Amino acid sequence: METQSARNSVNRIRSSLMVKVIFKNAEWQIPGNITIRELITDLGLNPQSVLAVKDGKLVNNETGLGNQGEVKLISVVSGG
Numbered sequence: 400m401e402t403q404s405a406r407n408s409v410n411r412i413r414s415s416l417m418v419k420v421i422f423k424n425a426e427w428q429i430p431g432n433i434t435i436r437e438l439i440t441d442l443g444l445n446p447q448s449v450l451a452v453k454d455g456k457l458v459n460n461e462t463g464l465g466n467q468g469e470v471k472l473i474s475v476v477s478g479g
Contacts, residue, residue, distance in 0.1 A: 418464045422449075422472040429464065436460035439472065448475050 417428040420438065429438060435451045435458060451458050452471045464470060 416466050418467060419469045420464075420472065421469065423474075431464040431466045433464055434460065435462050435464065435470070438464060438470070442472075444472070449473065450475055 416431060418431045420427045420429050422442065422444075433441070435453075436446050439446045439449050439451070439460065446460050450473045451460070451462070452473060453462065453465075454468045
């Protein structure tokens with residue numbers, strides 16, 4: 400029989416394996432077993448038009464999300 404304590408522990412572990420992803424005004428909790436590039440393309444964005452900042456540091460598209468933390472996706476704006 401599963402106890403409330405065991406359920407709480409499982410939920411805590413599951414939430415610690417998720418990464419918070421922010422893009423504009425949207426937020427998601429994403430499993431951390433993918434790369435930044437996979438995240439960007441899964442969201443339907445162009446990897447060449449978005450920068451990723453993970454836990455306050457700029458990262459490249461081959462970086463893995465990891466098991467916790469926060470990733471902000473920032474649109475690149477250019478013009479002349």
